[in-house]
Amino acid sequence: MKKRQNIFLCFIFIITIINLILIININKQHDYYIGKIESMEKKDSITTVEVSPVQSNRSFASEIKAAHKIEFADDIGISGLSERNEKRKELYLGQLGETIDNLKVGDSIMFKVKHYDKNDYRLDIDELAVDLTLE
Numbered sequence: 001m002k003k004r005q006n007i008f009l010c011f012i013f014i015i016t017i018i019n020l021i022l023i024i025n026i027n028k029q030h031d032y033y034i035g036k037i038e039s040m041e042k043k044d045s046i047t048t049v050e051v052s053p054v055q056s057n058r059s060f061a062s063e064i065k066a067a068h069k070i071e072f073a074d075d076i077g078i079s080g081l082s083e084r085n086e087k088r089k090e091l092y093l094g095q096l097g098e099t100i101d102n103l104k105v106g107d108s109i110m111f112k113v114k115h116y117d118k119n120d121y122r123l124d125i126d127e128l129a130v131d132l133t134l135e
Contacts, residue, residue, distance in 0.1 A: 032081065032129050034061040034110045035068065037103060045074045054108055058131060059083060061110050065118035070111060070125050077127035081110070088132040099130045 035051030042048075048071045056063045060081050078096040082088035103109060110129035 031112045031114070032061040032110050033064050033113055033116060034058070034108055035064045037105050037107050037109055038067070040103070040105055047072055047074070049109065051109060058133070061129070061131075062116075064116070067121070068123045069121055070123050072111075072125055072128065076125075079112075079127055079129045080132045081129050082132040087134040089134055091132070096130050100128055 034054060034056045036054040037049055038052050039050045040047065048069065050067065050069050051064065052067045053064050058081075060083070078100055080088075080091065080096055110131065111123075111125040112127045112129065113123050113125055116123070
């Protein structure tokens with residue numbers, strides 16, 4: 001009986017460790033990335049941006065690992081993100097879009113990528129994001 005109890009406890013311990021590893025890896029997989037704008041060109045309602053790596057100090061955005069080119073249309077989705085348990089900016093209607101429209105060379109830009117690969121120069125992005133966390 002004691003042997004079965006020890007085997008059962010070992011089994012529970014192994015399952016717990018596997019679950020912890022999975023939870024840690026899920027939290028590390030960010031869909032949002034941040035980069036510094038190196039060049040920007042707007043043409044026929046399509047904006048092409050070259051971005052370089054910049055360090056991220058937010059939990060919801062990872063830094064890119066290499067220089068990339070992203071393209072997005074004027075009607076792309078825009079999300080407002082903020083750190084949990086932190087105060088956030090209150091926005092009025094249309095302010096997210098204005099923030100994206102006012103981006104310039106040297107600013108940081110956040111974007112959502114389904115499958116990030118540092119070896120791909122051109123990234124297909126799903127949406128842009130704006131940091132709403134108050135500092």
